[in-house]
Amino acid sequence: MHGEAGGDYRDLVVFLAAAGVVVPLFSRFRMSPVLGFLAAGVLLGPDGLARFADVVPWLSWITISDAAQLRSLSELGVAFLLFMIGLELSWERLKAMRRLVFGLGLTQVAVCAAGLAAVFMLMGQPLVSAAVLGMGLALSSTAVVMPVMAERGRLTAPAGRATFAVLLAQDLAVAPILITVTVLAALARSMGGGGDFDPSILRPALFTLIPAAVGLALLVVLGRLVLRPMFRSVARSRSRGQGGELFVAASLLVVVGAGMAAQAAGLSMGLGALIAGLLLAETEFRREVELAIDPFKGLLLGVFFVGVGIALDLDAVAADPLAVLGLAALMTFLKAALIFGAARLWGLGNRTAIEAALMLGPAGEFAFVILGAGLVEGLASPAFTRTVMLAATISIFTIPLMALVAQRLIRVAPQAPDVPPEALAPAAVAAQVLVVGFGRVGRLVGEMLSEHGQPFLALDSNASTVSRGRAEAANVFYGDAGRPELLKLCGIESARALVVTMDAPSKVDEVVAAARSLRPDLSIIARARDSRHAERLYGLGVTDAVPETTEASLQLAENTLVDLGVPMGLVLASIHERRDRFRKMFQEAMPKGDAPRAPRALRTTLRR
Secondary structure, eight states: OHHHHHHHTHHHHHHHHHHHHHHHHHHHTTOOHHHHHHHHHHHHSTTTGGGGTTTSGGGGGSSOOOTHHHHHHHHHHHHHHHHHHHHHHHHHHHHHTHHIIIIIIHHHHHHHHHHHHHHHHHTTOOHHHHHHHHHHHTOOOHHHHHHHHHHTTOTTSHHHHHHHHHHHHHHHHHHHHHHHHHHHHHHHHHHHTTSOOOGGGGHHHHHTHHHHHHHHHHHHHHHHHHHHHHHHHHHHHHHTTOOTHHHHHHHHHHHHHHHHHHHHTTSOHHHHHHHHHHHHTTSTTHHHHHHHHHHHHHHHHHHHHHHHHHTOOHHHHHHSHHHHHHHHHHHHHHHHHHHHHHHHHTTOOHHHHHHHHHHHSSOOTHHHHHHHHHHHTTOSOHHHHHHHHHHHHHHHHTHHHHHHHHHHHHHHSOOOOOSOGGGGOOOSOSSOEEEEOOSHHHHHHHHHHHHTTOOEEEEESOHHHHHHHHHTTOOEEEOOTTSHHHHHHTTGGGOSEEEEOOSOHHHHHHHHHHHHHHOTTOEEEEEESSHHHHHHHHHHTOSEEEEHHHHHHHHHHHHHHHHTTOOHHHHHHHHHHHHHHHHHHHHTTSOSSOOOOOOHHHHHHHHO
Protein backbone atom coordinates (compact mmCIF):
# COMPACT_ATOMS: atom_id res chain seq x y z
CA MET A 1 0.00 0.00 0.00
CA HIS A 2 2.84 2.37 0.80
CA GLY A 3 4.35 1.79 -2.61
CA GLU A 4 1.04 2.50 -4.31
CA ALA A 5 0.54 5.65 -2.28
CA GLY A 6 3.97 6.87 -3.30
CA GLY A 7 3.10 6.11 -6.91
CA ASP A 8 0.14 8.47 -6.70
CA TYR A 9 2.59 11.37 -6.51
CA ARG A 10 5.12 10.04 -8.99
CA ASP A 11 3.87 12.04 -11.97
CA LEU A 12 3.87 15.21 -9.89
CA VAL A 13 7.46 14.56 -8.82
CA VAL A 14 8.45 14.00 -12.46
CA PHE A 15 6.83 17.32 -13.40
CA LEU A 16 8.72 19.17 -10.65
CA ALA A 17 11.97 17.58 -11.80
CA ALA A 18 11.26 18.69 -15.38
CA ALA A 19 10.53 22.22 -14.18
CA GLY A 20 13.88 22.26 -12.40
CA VAL A 21 15.96 20.79 -15.26
CA VAL A 22 14.37 21.10 -18.71
CA VAL A 23 12.99 24.64 -18.39
CA PRO A 24 16.23 26.21 -17.05
CA LEU A 25 18.05 24.47 -19.92
CA PHE A 26 15.76 26.19 -22.44
CA SER A 27 16.21 29.52 -20.66
CA ARG A 28 19.99 29.13 -20.80
CA PHE A 29 19.79 28.98 -24.59
CA ARG A 30 17.43 31.99 -24.60
CA MET A 31 14.44 29.91 -25.65
CA SER A 32 10.92 30.40 -24.33
CA PRO A 33 10.22 28.57 -21.03
CA VAL A 34 6.80 27.78 -22.51
CA LEU A 35 8.55 25.73 -25.19
CA GLY A 36 10.49 24.01 -22.42
CA PHE A 37 7.33 22.88 -20.65
CA LEU A 38 5.71 21.81 -23.93
CA ALA A 39 8.80 19.82 -24.92
CA ALA A 40 8.92 18.23 -21.46
CA GLY A 41 5.31 17.09 -21.89
CA VAL A 42 6.08 15.47 -25.25
CA LEU A 43 9.33 13.89 -24.04
CA LEU A 44 8.01 12.55 -20.73
CA GLY A 45 4.47 11.67 -21.84
CA PRO A 46 2.96 8.34 -22.89
CA ASP A 47 4.04 8.90 -26.51
CA GLY A 48 7.56 9.89 -25.50
CA LEU A 49 9.97 7.99 -23.27
CA ALA A 50 7.07 6.29 -21.44
CA ARG A 51 6.42 4.06 -24.46
CA PHE A 52 9.74 2.30 -23.75
CA ALA A 53 8.94 1.62 -20.09
CA ASP A 54 8.07 -2.01 -20.87
CA VAL A 55 11.56 -2.58 -22.27
CA VAL A 56 13.41 -0.33 -19.80
CA PRO A 57 11.42 -0.51 -16.52
CA TRP A 58 13.26 2.31 -14.76
CA LEU A 59 11.89 4.78 -17.32
CA SER A 60 8.50 4.48 -15.61
CA TRP A 61 9.98 6.45 -12.70
CA ILE A 62 11.03 9.43 -14.83
CA THR A 63 8.01 9.65 -17.14
CA ILE A 64 4.38 10.71 -16.80
CA SER A 65 1.98 7.86 -17.35
CA ASP A 66 -1.32 9.42 -16.27
CA ALA A 67 -2.04 12.94 -17.50
CA ALA A 68 -5.33 12.99 -15.56
CA GLN A 69 -3.37 13.59 -12.35
CA LEU A 70 -2.13 16.92 -13.71
CA ARG A 71 -5.39 18.01 -15.36
CA SER A 72 -6.98 19.69 -12.33
CA LEU A 73 -3.73 21.48 -11.51
CA SER A 74 -3.43 22.73 -15.09
CA GLU A 75 -6.95 24.18 -14.89
CA LEU A 76 -5.88 26.02 -11.76
CA GLY A 77 -2.91 27.40 -13.70
CA VAL A 78 -5.21 29.05 -16.26
CA ALA A 79 -7.37 30.42 -13.42
CA PHE A 80 -4.33 31.93 -11.70
CA LEU A 81 -3.19 33.54 -14.96
CA LEU A 82 -6.57 35.18 -15.51
CA PHE A 83 -6.65 36.29 -11.87
CA MET A 84 -3.31 38.07 -12.31
CA ILE A 85 -4.59 39.66 -15.53
CA GLY A 86 -7.64 40.90 -13.62
CA LEU A 87 -5.38 42.45 -10.97
CA GLU A 88 -3.59 44.45 -13.66
CA LEU A 89 -6.76 45.38 -15.53
CA SER A 90 -9.29 46.89 -13.06
CA TRP A 91 -12.86 47.89 -13.91
CA GLU A 92 -11.80 51.34 -15.10
CA ARG A 93 -9.39 49.93 -17.67
CA LEU A 94 -11.93 47.32 -18.73
CA LYS A 95 -14.43 50.12 -19.31
CA ALA A 96 -11.82 52.00 -21.34
CA MET A 97 -11.20 48.85 -23.42
CA ARG A 98 -14.88 48.12 -24.08
CA ARG A 99 -14.52 49.11 -27.74
CA LEU A 100 -11.87 46.48 -28.33
CA VAL A 101 -13.34 43.81 -26.05
CA PHE A 102 -16.92 43.96 -27.29
CA GLY A 103 -16.12 45.37 -30.71
CA LEU A 104 -12.94 43.80 -32.07
CA GLY A 105 -13.12 40.77 -29.76
CA LEU A 106 -16.65 39.67 -30.61
CA THR A 107 -16.09 40.52 -34.27
CA GLN A 108 -13.06 38.23 -34.29
CA VAL A 109 -15.00 35.34 -32.72
CA ALA A 110 -17.87 35.67 -35.19
CA VAL A 111 -15.72 36.16 -38.31
CA CYS A 112 -13.29 33.35 -37.49
CA ALA A 113 -16.07 30.94 -36.54
CA ALA A 114 -17.88 31.63 -39.83
CA GLY A 115 -14.73 31.50 -41.94
CA LEU A 116 -13.46 28.24 -40.43
CA ALA A 117 -16.92 26.67 -40.64
CA ALA A 118 -17.05 27.52 -44.35
CA VAL A 119 -13.69 25.81 -44.89
CA PHE A 120 -14.83 22.69 -43.04
CA MET A 121 -18.01 22.57 -45.14
CA LEU A 122 -15.85 22.70 -48.27
CA MET A 123 -13.96 19.72 -46.81
CA GLY A 124 -17.21 17.75 -46.71
CA GLN A 125 -18.42 18.29 -43.15
CA PRO A 126 -22.15 18.85 -42.48
CA LEU A 127 -23.30 22.35 -41.53
CA VAL A 128 -23.82 21.62 -37.82
CA SER A 129 -20.49 19.79 -37.47
CA ALA A 130 -18.65 22.56 -39.33
CA ALA A 131 -20.27 25.18 -37.09
CA VAL A 132 -19.10 23.41 -33.92
CA LEU A 133 -15.57 23.02 -35.29
CA GLY A 134 -15.47 26.66 -36.38
CA MET A 135 -16.64 27.99 -33.01
CA GLY A 136 -14.11 25.86 -31.13
CA LEU A 137 -11.14 26.83 -33.27
CA ALA A 138 -12.10 30.53 -33.34
CA LEU A 139 -10.76 30.79 -29.78
CA SER A 140 -7.08 31.30 -28.93
CA SER A 141 -4.88 30.27 -26.02
CA THR A 142 -4.85 32.80 -23.19
CA ALA A 143 -2.64 30.47 -21.14
CA VAL A 144 0.12 30.41 -23.78
CA VAL A 145 -0.22 33.78 -25.54
CA MET A 146 -0.13 35.95 -22.42
CA PRO A 147 3.03 34.41 -20.86
CA VAL A 148 4.82 34.52 -24.23
CA MET A 149 3.97 38.21 -24.66
CA ALA A 150 4.92 38.96 -21.05
CA GLU A 151 8.24 37.21 -21.55
CA ARG A 152 8.96 39.45 -24.54
CA GLY A 153 7.81 42.60 -22.73
CA ARG A 154 4.89 43.17 -25.10
CA LEU A 155 1.94 43.18 -22.68
CA THR A 156 2.00 46.96 -22.21
CA ALA A 157 2.45 47.63 -25.94
CA PRO A 158 -0.63 48.40 -28.06
CA ALA A 159 -0.49 44.91 -29.59
CA GLY A 160 -0.36 43.31 -26.15
CA ARG A 161 -3.39 45.20 -24.90
CA ALA A 162 -5.34 44.60 -28.11
CA THR A 163 -4.48 40.89 -27.91
CA PHE A 164 -5.65 40.73 -24.33
CA ALA A 165 -8.90 42.49 -25.23
CA VAL A 166 -9.64 39.82 -27.85
CA LEU A 167 -8.69 37.00 -25.48
CA LEU A 168 -11.01 38.45 -22.84
CA ALA A 169 -13.87 38.55 -25.35
CA GLN A 170 -13.12 34.93 -26.23
CA ASP A 171 -13.24 33.88 -22.57
CA LEU A 172 -16.60 35.62 -22.22
CA ALA A 173 -17.83 33.80 -25.33
CA VAL A 174 -17.06 30.28 -24.04
CA ALA A 175 -20.30 29.85 -22.09
CA PRO A 176 -22.56 31.11 -24.93
CA ILE A 177 -20.73 28.84 -27.39
CA LEU A 178 -21.26 25.79 -25.17
CA ILE A 179 -24.94 26.71 -24.86
CA THR A 180 -25.11 27.05 -28.66
CA VAL A 181 -23.66 23.56 -29.05
CA THR A 182 -26.38 22.21 -26.77
CA VAL A 183 -29.04 24.07 -28.74
CA LEU A 184 -27.67 22.72 -32.03
CA ALA A 185 -27.77 19.21 -30.59
CA ALA A 186 -31.40 19.68 -29.56
CA LEU A 187 -32.26 20.97 -33.03
CA ALA A 188 -30.49 18.05 -34.68
CA ARG A 189 -32.31 15.48 -32.54
CA SER A 190 -35.65 17.17 -33.13
CA MET A 191 -35.26 17.46 -36.91
CA GLY A 192 -33.60 14.07 -37.19
CA GLY A 193 -36.65 12.36 -35.78
CA GLY A 194 -38.64 13.46 -38.80
CA GLY A 195 -41.18 15.39 -36.72
CA ASP A 196 -41.87 19.08 -36.39
CA PHE A 197 -39.56 21.21 -34.34
CA ASP A 198 -40.54 21.29 -30.66
CA PRO A 199 -39.43 24.54 -28.93
CA SER A 200 -39.64 22.87 -25.52
CA ILE A 201 -36.47 20.95 -26.39
CA LEU A 202 -34.52 24.21 -26.15
CA ARG A 203 -35.79 25.15 -22.69
CA PRO A 204 -33.16 23.24 -20.70
CA ALA A 205 -30.37 24.80 -22.75
CA LEU A 206 -31.78 28.32 -22.55
CA PHE A 207 -32.43 28.01 -18.81
CA THR A 208 -28.73 27.45 -18.26
CA LEU A 209 -28.29 31.17 -18.95
CA ILE A 210 -30.23 32.06 -15.80
CA PRO A 211 -27.92 30.44 -13.22
CA ALA A 212 -24.91 31.74 -15.16
CA ALA A 213 -26.20 35.34 -15.00
CA VAL A 214 -27.25 35.01 -11.34
CA GLY A 215 -23.93 33.41 -10.41
CA LEU A 216 -21.99 36.16 -12.14
CA ALA A 217 -23.99 38.86 -10.33
CA LEU A 218 -23.56 37.15 -6.95
CA LEU A 219 -19.84 36.79 -7.53
CA VAL A 220 -19.48 40.52 -8.17
CA VAL A 221 -21.71 41.58 -5.25
CA LEU A 222 -20.17 39.21 -2.70
CA GLY A 223 -16.70 40.11 -3.90
CA ARG A 224 -17.31 43.81 -3.32
CA LEU A 225 -18.75 43.13 0.14
CA VAL A 226 -16.31 40.50 1.39
CA LEU A 227 -12.87 40.89 -0.20
CA ARG A 228 -11.70 44.19 1.30
CA PRO A 229 -12.79 43.40 4.91
CA MET A 230 -11.24 39.93 4.69
CA PHE A 231 -7.85 41.17 3.51
CA ARG A 232 -7.95 44.09 5.95
CA SER A 233 -8.39 41.62 8.80
CA VAL A 234 -5.51 39.48 7.51
CA ALA A 235 -3.30 42.57 7.13
CA ARG A 236 -3.97 43.62 10.73
CA SER A 237 -2.93 40.18 11.95
CA ARG A 238 0.20 40.44 9.83
CA SER A 239 1.09 43.89 11.18
CA ARG A 240 0.98 42.39 14.70
CA GLY A 241 3.53 39.80 13.59
CA GLN A 242 1.03 36.96 13.40
CA GLY A 243 0.72 34.57 10.49
CA GLY A 244 2.32 36.18 7.47
CA GLU A 245 1.34 33.03 5.59
CA LEU A 246 -2.32 33.94 6.13
CA PHE A 247 -2.04 36.47 3.31
CA VAL A 248 -0.96 33.77 0.89
CA ALA A 249 -3.75 31.48 2.15
CA ALA A 250 -6.36 34.21 1.71
CA SER A 251 -5.15 34.94 -1.82
CA LEU A 252 -5.32 31.26 -2.77
CA LEU A 253 -8.80 31.02 -1.24
CA VAL A 254 -10.03 33.90 -3.39
CA VAL A 255 -8.71 32.43 -6.65
CA VAL A 256 -9.91 28.87 -6.06
CA GLY A 257 -13.18 29.92 -4.41
CA ALA A 258 -14.11 32.35 -7.19
CA GLY A 259 -13.24 29.73 -9.82
CA MET A 260 -15.37 27.05 -8.16
CA ALA A 261 -18.28 29.48 -7.75
CA ALA A 262 -18.11 30.32 -11.46
CA GLN A 263 -18.05 26.62 -12.35
CA ALA A 264 -21.11 26.00 -10.19
CA ALA A 265 -22.91 28.73 -12.17
CA GLY A 266 -22.02 27.11 -15.49
CA LEU A 267 -19.15 29.45 -16.32
CA SER A 268 -15.45 28.71 -16.71
CA MET A 269 -13.15 28.63 -13.68
CA GLY A 270 -10.87 31.16 -15.36
CA LEU A 271 -13.69 33.68 -15.79
CA GLY A 272 -14.49 33.49 -12.07
CA ALA A 273 -10.83 34.07 -11.21
CA LEU A 274 -10.69 37.01 -13.65
CA ILE A 275 -13.66 38.66 -11.94
CA ALA A 276 -12.04 38.16 -8.53
CA GLY A 277 -8.88 39.81 -9.86
CA LEU A 278 -10.88 42.74 -11.24
CA LEU A 279 -12.52 43.24 -7.84
CA LEU A 280 -9.24 43.09 -5.94
CA ALA A 281 -7.61 45.49 -8.42
CA GLU A 282 -9.76 48.25 -6.91
CA THR A 283 -8.45 47.61 -3.38
CA GLU A 284 -5.32 48.67 -1.56
CA PHE A 285 -4.15 45.04 -1.35
CA ARG A 286 -3.69 44.58 -5.08
CA ARG A 287 0.13 44.63 -5.13
CA GLU A 288 0.58 42.41 -2.10
CA VAL A 289 -1.86 39.83 -3.48
CA GLU A 290 -0.07 39.87 -6.83
CA LEU A 291 3.20 39.16 -5.07
CA ALA A 292 1.69 36.30 -3.05
CA ILE A 293 0.09 34.59 -6.08
CA ASP A 294 2.86 34.93 -8.66
CA PRO A 295 4.94 31.83 -7.70
CA PHE A 296 1.85 29.59 -7.77
CA LYS A 297 0.75 30.97 -11.13
CA GLY A 298 4.06 30.18 -12.81
CA LEU A 299 4.24 26.64 -11.48
CA LEU A 300 0.62 25.76 -12.23
CA LEU A 301 0.84 27.22 -15.73
CA GLY A 302 3.82 24.96 -16.22
CA VAL A 303 1.54 22.02 -15.40
CA PHE A 304 -0.85 23.24 -18.08
CA PHE A 305 1.87 23.45 -20.73
CA VAL A 306 3.15 19.98 -19.82
CA GLY A 307 -0.42 18.70 -20.17
CA VAL A 308 -0.63 20.21 -23.66
CA GLY A 309 2.60 18.45 -24.60
CA ILE A 310 1.31 15.13 -23.24
CA ALA A 311 -1.87 15.51 -25.30
CA LEU A 312 0.11 15.47 -28.55
CA ASP A 313 -0.40 11.96 -29.96
CA LEU A 314 2.78 11.41 -31.96
CA ASP A 315 1.54 8.09 -33.36
CA ALA A 316 -1.55 9.75 -34.83
CA VAL A 317 0.57 12.55 -36.31
CA ALA A 318 2.98 10.02 -37.82
CA ALA A 319 0.07 8.06 -39.31
CA ASP A 320 -1.02 11.02 -41.47
CA PRO A 321 1.44 13.91 -41.04
CA LEU A 322 0.40 15.74 -44.22
CA ALA A 323 -3.24 15.99 -43.17
CA VAL A 324 -2.49 17.01 -39.57
CA LEU A 325 0.26 19.53 -40.28
CA GLY A 326 -1.54 20.91 -43.34
CA LEU A 327 -4.73 21.41 -41.35
CA ALA A 328 -2.78 23.12 -38.56
CA ALA A 329 -1.14 25.53 -41.02
CA LEU A 330 -4.39 26.21 -42.88
CA MET A 331 -6.32 26.88 -39.69
CA THR A 332 -3.62 29.13 -38.19
CA PHE A 333 -2.99 31.33 -41.22
CA LEU A 334 -6.65 31.61 -42.25
CA LYS A 335 -7.52 32.67 -38.74
CA ALA A 336 -4.59 35.12 -38.63
CA ALA A 337 -5.70 36.69 -41.93
CA LEU A 338 -9.26 37.13 -40.67
CA ILE A 339 -8.05 38.64 -37.39
CA PHE A 340 -5.77 41.05 -39.25
CA GLY A 341 -8.73 42.23 -41.32
CA ALA A 342 -10.92 42.65 -38.24
CA ALA A 343 -8.15 44.53 -36.40
CA ARG A 344 -7.70 46.97 -39.26
CA LEU A 345 -11.47 47.41 -39.46
CA TRP A 346 -11.53 48.44 -35.78
CA GLY A 347 -8.74 50.98 -36.17
CA LEU A 348 -5.56 49.14 -35.23
CA GLY A 349 -2.41 50.10 -37.09
CA ASN A 350 -0.58 47.71 -39.42
CA ARG A 351 2.07 46.64 -36.94
CA THR A 352 -0.35 46.19 -34.05
CA ALA A 353 -2.74 44.22 -36.27
CA ILE A 354 0.03 41.95 -37.60
CA GLU A 355 1.35 41.09 -34.14
CA ALA A 356 -2.10 40.51 -32.66
CA ALA A 357 -3.17 38.36 -35.63
CA LEU A 358 -0.11 36.11 -35.51
CA MET A 359 -0.34 35.64 -31.75
CA LEU A 360 -4.07 34.82 -31.91
CA GLY A 361 -3.90 32.65 -35.04
CA PRO A 362 -3.21 29.30 -33.31
CA ALA A 363 -5.98 27.46 -31.48
CA GLY A 364 -6.61 27.62 -27.73
CA GLU A 365 -7.28 25.37 -24.77
CA PHE A 366 -11.04 25.93 -24.91
CA ALA A 367 -11.12 24.36 -28.39
CA PHE A 368 -10.76 20.95 -26.73
CA VAL A 369 -13.66 21.72 -24.38
CA ILE A 370 -15.99 22.80 -27.19
CA LEU A 371 -14.97 20.05 -29.61
CA GLY A 372 -15.33 17.52 -26.79
CA ALA A 373 -18.85 18.79 -26.13
CA GLY A 374 -19.58 18.43 -29.84
CA LEU A 375 -18.45 14.80 -29.72
CA VAL A 376 -20.58 14.10 -26.64
CA GLU A 377 -23.63 15.64 -28.28
CA GLY A 378 -23.00 13.60 -31.44
CA LEU A 379 -22.62 16.68 -33.64
CA ALA A 380 -19.08 16.14 -34.90
CA SER A 381 -17.47 13.31 -36.79
CA PRO A 382 -15.24 11.46 -34.25
CA ALA A 383 -12.41 10.66 -36.69
CA PHE A 384 -12.27 14.10 -38.28
CA THR A 385 -12.63 15.87 -34.91
CA ARG A 386 -9.66 13.97 -33.48
CA THR A 387 -7.57 15.06 -36.47
CA VAL A 388 -8.68 18.66 -35.87
CA MET A 389 -7.72 18.35 -32.18
CA LEU A 390 -4.26 17.14 -33.16
CA ALA A 391 -3.89 20.08 -35.53
CA ALA A 392 -5.05 22.44 -32.77
CA THR A 393 -2.44 21.02 -30.37
CA ILE A 394 0.35 21.46 -32.92
CA SER A 395 -0.78 25.03 -33.59
CA ILE A 396 -0.46 25.84 -29.87
CA PHE A 397 3.16 24.67 -30.06
CA THR A 398 3.82 27.33 -32.72
CA ILE A 399 2.84 30.34 -30.56
CA PRO A 400 6.43 31.15 -29.42
CA LEU A 401 7.49 30.86 -33.08
CA MET A 402 4.67 33.21 -34.08
CA ALA A 403 6.01 35.75 -31.61
CA LEU A 404 9.40 35.66 -33.34
CA VAL A 405 7.81 36.00 -36.79
CA ALA A 406 5.70 38.92 -35.58
CA GLN A 407 8.77 40.64 -34.16
CA ARG A 408 10.51 40.48 -37.52
CA LEU A 409 7.47 41.53 -39.56
CA ILE A 410 6.63 44.61 -37.50
CA ARG A 411 10.14 45.94 -38.11
CA VAL A 412 9.53 46.16 -41.84
CA ALA A 413 5.77 46.75 -41.94
CA PRO A 414 4.66 50.33 -42.66
CA GLN A 415 3.34 52.15 -39.63
CA ALA A 416 -0.22 53.45 -39.56
CA PRO A 417 -2.18 55.48 -37.00
CA ASP A 418 -3.43 53.31 -34.14
CA VAL A 419 -6.64 53.42 -32.15
CA PRO A 420 -6.91 56.17 -29.51
CA PRO A 421 -4.62 55.46 -26.51
CA GLU A 422 -7.53 55.34 -24.06
CA ALA A 423 -9.08 52.47 -26.01
CA LEU A 424 -5.96 50.41 -25.34
CA ALA A 425 -6.10 51.16 -21.59
CA PRO A 426 -2.48 52.21 -21.04
CA ALA A 427 -0.65 51.05 -17.97
CA ALA A 428 -0.44 53.08 -14.80
CA VAL A 429 1.33 56.44 -15.06
CA ALA A 430 5.06 55.93 -15.52
CA ALA A 431 7.77 58.12 -13.98
CA GLN A 432 5.95 58.43 -10.67
CA VAL A 433 7.48 59.32 -7.32
CA LEU A 434 7.31 56.38 -4.91
CA VAL A 435 6.48 57.37 -1.33
CA VAL A 436 7.12 54.67 1.28
CA GLY A 437 5.19 55.33 4.48
CA PHE A 438 1.92 57.25 4.38
CA GLY A 439 1.57 58.49 7.92
CA ARG A 440 1.56 62.20 8.76
CA VAL A 441 4.89 62.87 7.05
CA GLY A 442 4.16 60.75 3.99
CA ARG A 443 0.70 62.25 3.56
CA LEU A 444 2.16 65.78 3.63
CA VAL A 445 4.80 64.80 1.06
CA GLY A 446 2.04 63.39 -1.14
CA GLU A 447 -0.02 66.56 -0.81
CA MET A 448 2.95 68.72 -1.80
CA LEU A 449 3.75 66.51 -4.77
CA SER A 450 0.13 66.67 -5.97
CA GLU A 451 0.07 70.43 -5.49
CA HIS A 452 3.01 70.73 -7.88
CA GLY A 453 1.59 68.26 -10.42
CA GLN A 454 3.92 65.36 -9.58
CA PRO A 455 2.18 61.93 -9.72
CA PHE A 456 3.04 59.55 -6.89
CA LEU A 457 2.31 56.04 -5.63
CA ALA A 458 2.49 55.40 -1.89
CA LEU A 459 3.07 52.20 0.08
CA ASP A 460 2.41 51.50 3.74
CA SER A 461 2.38 48.29 5.80
CA ASN A 462 -0.36 49.53 8.15
CA ALA A 463 -3.80 48.54 6.82
CA SER A 464 -5.61 51.29 8.77
CA THR A 465 -3.27 53.98 7.44
CA VAL A 466 -3.80 52.74 3.89
CA SER A 467 -7.59 52.71 4.35
CA ARG A 468 -7.57 56.31 5.55
CA GLY A 469 -5.40 57.33 2.63
CA ARG A 470 -7.65 55.65 0.06
CA ALA A 471 -10.69 57.24 1.70
CA GLU A 472 -9.05 60.55 0.79
CA ALA A 473 -8.60 59.31 -2.82
CA ALA A 474 -4.83 58.93 -2.45
CA ASN A 475 -2.96 56.49 -4.68
CA VAL A 476 -1.75 54.31 -1.79
CA PHE A 477 -1.41 50.52 -1.51
CA TYR A 478 -0.78 48.03 1.27
CA GLY A 479 2.58 46.25 1.25
CA ASP A 480 6.05 45.85 2.72
CA ALA A 481 8.39 48.02 0.62
CA GLY A 482 11.45 46.29 2.04
CA ARG A 483 11.00 43.53 -0.54
CA PRO A 484 12.55 44.20 -3.96
CA GLU A 485 9.75 42.22 -5.65
CA LEU A 486 7.11 44.65 -4.40
CA LEU A 487 9.16 47.66 -5.42
CA LYS A 488 9.38 46.20 -8.94
CA LEU A 489 5.60 45.72 -9.07
CA CYS A 490 5.15 49.35 -8.07
CA GLY A 491 7.29 50.58 -10.96
CA ILE A 492 10.60 51.44 -9.34
CA GLU A 493 12.35 50.78 -12.65
CA SER A 494 10.66 53.86 -14.14
CA ALA A 495 10.22 55.91 -10.94
CA ARG A 496 11.60 59.46 -10.85
CA ALA A 497 12.42 59.36 -7.16
CA LEU A 498 11.85 57.39 -3.96
CA VAL A 499 10.87 59.12 -0.72
CA VAL A 500 11.12 57.06 2.48
CA THR A 501 9.18 58.69 5.33
CA MET A 502 8.86 55.91 7.93
CA ASP A 503 9.87 56.59 11.53
CA ALA A 504 11.46 53.14 12.06
CA PRO A 505 15.21 53.54 11.31
CA SER A 506 15.87 49.83 10.66
CA LYS A 507 12.97 49.66 8.21
CA VAL A 508 14.15 52.81 6.44
CA ASP A 509 17.58 51.20 6.02
CA GLU A 510 15.96 48.06 4.60
CA VAL A 511 13.91 49.96 2.03
CA VAL A 512 16.86 52.13 0.98
CA ALA A 513 19.12 49.09 0.53
CA ALA A 514 16.49 47.24 -1.52
CA ALA A 515 15.80 50.25 -3.74
CA ARG A 516 19.46 51.07 -4.31
CA SER A 517 20.17 47.46 -5.36
CA LEU A 518 17.46 47.77 -8.03
CA ARG A 519 18.21 51.32 -9.25
CA PRO A 520 21.77 52.63 -8.76
CA ASP A 521 20.73 55.88 -10.50
CA LEU A 522 17.53 56.55 -8.55
CA SER A 523 17.16 59.69 -6.43
CA ILE A 524 16.38 58.45 -2.89
CA ILE A 525 15.34 60.93 -0.20
CA ALA A 526 14.98 59.35 3.23
CA ARG A 527 13.81 60.45 6.65
CA ALA A 528 16.50 59.95 9.33
CA ARG A 529 16.02 59.75 13.08
CA ASP A 530 19.13 61.81 13.90
CA SER A 531 22.51 62.81 12.51
CA ARG A 532 24.02 59.39 13.22
CA HIS A 533 21.19 57.69 11.29
CA ALA A 534 21.67 60.18 8.45
CA GLU A 535 25.34 59.21 8.17
CA ARG A 536 24.33 55.56 7.98
CA LEU A 537 21.81 56.30 5.24
CA TYR A 538 24.41 58.14 3.16
CA GLY A 539 26.57 55.06 3.57
CA LEU A 540 23.71 53.00 2.10
CA GLY A 541 23.59 55.33 -0.91
CA VAL A 542 20.73 57.78 -0.34
CA THR A 543 20.75 60.98 -2.36
CA ASP A 544 19.50 63.05 0.56
CA ALA A 545 18.86 62.22 4.21
CA VAL A 546 16.63 64.52 6.26
CA PRO A 547 17.34 64.05 10.00
CA GLU A 548 14.40 64.91 12.24
CA THR A 549 16.44 66.42 15.09
CA THR A 550 18.58 68.60 12.85
CA GLU A 551 15.65 69.92 10.81
CA ALA A 552 13.58 70.58 13.96
CA SER A 553 16.51 72.52 15.50
CA LEU A 554 16.97 74.62 12.37
CA GLN A 555 13.25 75.37 12.15
CA LEU A 556 13.14 76.42 15.82
CA ALA A 557 16.17 78.64 15.35
CA GLU A 558 14.65 80.23 12.23
CA ASN A 559 11.37 81.07 13.96
CA THR A 560 13.16 82.40 17.06
CA LEU A 561 15.47 84.69 15.09
CA VAL A 562 12.62 86.09 13.00
CA ASP A 563 10.54 86.74 16.14
CA LEU A 564 13.53 88.57 17.64
CA GLY A 565 13.54 90.94 14.70
CA VAL A 566 16.49 89.63 12.69
CA PRO A 567 15.85 90.28 8.96
CA MET A 568 14.28 87.30 7.19
CA GLY A 569 16.87 87.29 4.42
CA LEU A 570 19.78 86.99 6.83
CA VAL A 571 18.02 84.26 8.80
CA LEU A 572 17.27 82.15 5.71
CA ALA A 573 20.83 82.57 4.43
CA SER A 574 22.31 81.40 7.72
CA ILE A 575 19.87 78.48 7.95
CA HIS A 576 20.74 77.32 4.43
CA GLU A 577 24.46 77.70 5.16
CA ARG A 578 24.13 75.61 8.32
CA ARG A 579 22.03 72.97 6.53
CA ASP A 580 24.65 72.67 3.76
CA ARG A 581 27.36 72.32 6.41
CA PHE A 582 25.47 69.45 8.06
CA ARG A 583 24.87 67.75 4.70
CA LYS A 584 28.55 67.96 3.82
CA MET A 585 29.43 66.37 7.12
CA PHE A 586 26.89 63.56 6.62
CA GLN A 587 28.01 62.87 3.08
CA GLU A 588 31.55 62.10 4.17
CA ALA A 589 30.17 58.63 4.95
CA MET A 590 28.86 58.26 1.41
CA PRO A 591 30.69 55.69 -0.78
CA LYS A 592 32.56 56.71 -3.93
CA GLY A 593 30.48 56.86 -7.12
CA ASP A 594 27.50 58.24 -5.22
CA ALA A 595 24.05 58.41 -6.71
CA PRO A 596 22.93 61.59 -8.48
CA ARG A 597 21.28 64.23 -6.33
CA ALA A 598 17.56 64.81 -6.46
CA PRO A 599 16.32 67.91 -8.26
CA ARG A 600 16.64 70.97 -6.03
CA ALA A 601 12.90 71.71 -6.29
CA LEU A 602 12.08 68.22 -5.06
CA ARG A 603 14.53 68.46 -2.14
CA THR A 604 13.07 71.82 -1.09
CA THR A 605 9.52 70.44 -1.28
CA LEU A 606 10.43 67.49 0.94
CA ARG A 607 12.12 69.61 3.59
CA ARG A 608 9.12 71.83 3.93
